[in-house]
Amino acid sequence: MDIFSNLIMGFDVALSPLNLLMCFIGVLIGTLIGVLPGIGPTTGVAILIPITFGMNATTAIITMCGVYYGAMYGGSTTSILLNVPGESSSVMTTLDGYQMAKNGRPGPALGMAALASFIAGTFAVLMLTFLSPPLANYAVSFGPPEYFALTFMGLTLVTSLGGNSPLKGLISGVFGLLVACVGIDAQSGVARFTFGSMYLLDGVGFIGVAVGLFAAAEVLVNIEEPMQQIYTEAKLNLRSLFPNLQDWKDSFGALWRGSIIGFFVGVLPGAGATISSFMAYAAEKKLSRHPEKFGTGIIEGVAAPEGANNAAAGGALVPLLTLGIPGSGTTAVLLGALMIHGLRPGPMLFSAHPDFVWGLIASMYIGNVLLVILNMPLIGLWVRLLKVPYKVLMPLIITISAVGVFATDNNVFDMWVMAVFGVIGYIMKKLDYPPAPAVLALVLGPMVEMSLRQSLTISHGNLGVFFTRPISATLTVFAIISLFAPLFRILWIRLRKAKGAG
Numbered sequence: 001m002d003i004f005s006n007l008i009m010g011f012d013v014a015l016s017p018l019n020l021l022m023c024f025i026g027v028l029i030g031t032l033i034g035v036l037p038g039i040g041p042t043t044g045v046a047i048l049i050p051i052t053f054g055m056n057a058t059t060a061i062i063t064m065c066g067v068y069y070g071a072m073y074g075g076s077t078t079s080i081l082l083n084v085p086g087e088s089s090s091v092m093t094t095l096d097g098y099q100m101a102k103n104g105r106p107g108p109a110l111g112m113a114a115l116a117s118f119i120a121g122t123f124a125v126l127m128l129t130f131l132s133p134p135l136a137n138y139a140v141s142f143g144p145p146e147y148f149a150l151t152f153m154g155l156t157l158v159t160s161l162g163g164n165s166p167l168k169g170l171i172s173g174v175f176g177l178l179v180a181c182v183g184i185d186a187q188s189g190v191a192r193f194t195f196g197s198m199y200l201l202d203g204v205g206f207i208g209v210a211v212g213l214f215a216a217a218e219v220l221v222n223i224e225e226p227m228q229q230i231y232t233e234a235k236l237n238l239r240s241l242f243p244n245l246q247d248w249k250d251s252f253g254a255l256w257r258g259s260i261i262g263f264f265v266g267v268l269p270g271a272g273a274t275i276s277s278f279m280a281y282a283a284e285k286k287l288s289r290h291p292e293k294f295g296t297g298i299i300e301g302v303a304a305p306e307g308a309n310n311a312a313a314g315g316a317l318v319p320l321l322t323l324g325i326p327g328s329g330t331t332a333v334l335l336g337a338l339m340i341h342g343l344r345p346g347p348m349l350f351s352a353h354p355d356f357v358w359g360l361i362a363s364m365y366i367g368n369v370l371l372v373i374l375n376m377p378l379i380g381l382w383v384r385l386l387k388v389p390y391k392v393l394m395p396l397i398i399t400i401s402a403v404g405v406f407a408t409d410n411n412v413f414d415m416w417v418m419a420v421f422g423v424i425g426y427i428m429k430k431l432d433y434p435p436a437p438a439v440l441a442l443v444l445g446p447m448v449e450m451s452l453r454q455s456l457t458i459s460h461g462n463l464g465v466f467f468t469r470p471i472s473a474t475l476t477v478f479a480i481i482s483l484f485a486p487l488f489r490i491l492w493i494r495l496r497k498a499k500g501a502g
Contacts, residue, residue: 010358022059023363026066027371034074041071042330043214049337050207050405057341058356062363069313076113092281096301103297108243113306114375120259120307121368124314132322145465148451149475154325155444156483169437176441179204199413206336208417213435215401216422219394251303254284262308266315273312280308329436336443
């Protein structure tokens with residue numbers, strides 16, 4: 001009964017005029033970011049952090065979360081109409097969505113993407129509503145050893161955020177840890193790696209780093225290699241967007257299976273919406289009686305990945321809110337945003353700031369409804385926005401980013417941080433080093449260090465404290481397994497190849 005009373009309180013918070021307006025603006029911006037190829041939800045949220053700095057924490061995070069799950073939907077528009085995924089989790093939607101458009105059925109494909117996003121998103125929020133409180137209550141018993149084990153486990157997930165190269169993910173994570181070491185030591189008060197600069201005494205600003213690595217780096221890449229812009233004159237009306245009864249019969253199972261897979265994959269830190277959409281599509285193809293039809297333009301091929309990537313967005317918020325562990329690159333940026341606004345994610349968040357937590361959860365119910373109302377009639381507008389030349393769009397992104405970073409602390413040095421990390425992010429992209437592990441390490445690094453030193457102080461330097469307490473021992477073992485999992489995988493593949501050659 002507590003959950004329902006808390007949810008009613010949350011709707012009271014979310015339905016305030018300001019929060020409702022910012023939720024609408026968030027999903028609107030998120031959809032636009034998803035529609036425009038090459039930006040993505042992580043970049044969108046990073047850009048928005050400094051803009052929301054003057055708001056109260058609840059309004060700011062409601063806006064950024066609206067951008068997050070709004071972008072999950074927006075990427076499907078270009079995937080279906082142009083065969084250009086707006087962001088990585090929409091790649092699988094191109095396989096059948098674009099073929100449906102070529103076969104003269106762009107409307108049902110776009111309509112199924114919108115409705116699947118609504119159904120899967122609502123399912124994910126329901127799961128978030130009922131799973132988060134018990135998990136938070138269980139985690140209240142955490143002490144410094146448990147927090148170290150937990151944050152250390154989160155840190156080891158940089159290998160899973162590394163894409164095709166776990167080693168590059170690890171290197172990116174180590175780089176983030178080095179950046180996190182800059183500033184005054186919280187316990188000893190000694191300045192570290194500041195090189196005599198007073199601007200670095202508080203550390204390297206998270207906002208400048210995040211905006212630089214994602215937004216500025218993306219602009220530099222697109223300046224060098226301009227993306228080919230394609231435009232469609234497809235005439236779509238509201239009636240043509242709704243799937244027919246047969247479409248619903250064909251896609252019903254695929255949609256729910258994709259939603260379930262997406263949510264639980266999203267809960268796993270480091271997995272993310274891209275992996276969930278791949279898994280949902282692959283599972284649906286294996287379960288289908290006609291797997292050969294996938295890739296030819298069947299609606300199940302749209303429903304499964306769209307359900308999965310939207311459910312994964314909600315799933316990723318479960319470990320973020322209850323344990324303080326981000327489930328994706330975007331939630332790593334959200335973690336930093338929460339801390340900037342004075343909120344520390346974790347089990348105490350539910351008891352210390354219930355109005356924030358339940359207001360955010362309630363806003364996601366509202367945001368999913370707004371997405372359907374907003375996007376069904378405005379698909380034609382999103383298509384026309386693809387005509388905006390990148391030579392206009394990219395300078396606009398840089399201008400907004402620079403003004404936002406400066407406005408955070410009225411500090412020109414933060415703009416230099418953004419510029420430097422923009423160049424670093426550009427080099428990382430050219431060398432195929434993922435920036436998400438660096439952001440994750442930058443956020444979690446200080447938390448790992450603090451909880452480690454507190455634990456060793458409590459135990460008088462005895463490392464056994466991490467293995468004598470059940471929760472910390474379990475999490476530490478999982479962290480070690482997670483860290484070395486890519487190595488075990490490589491050795492296993494080599495062993496199988498050796499046996500096959502023999």
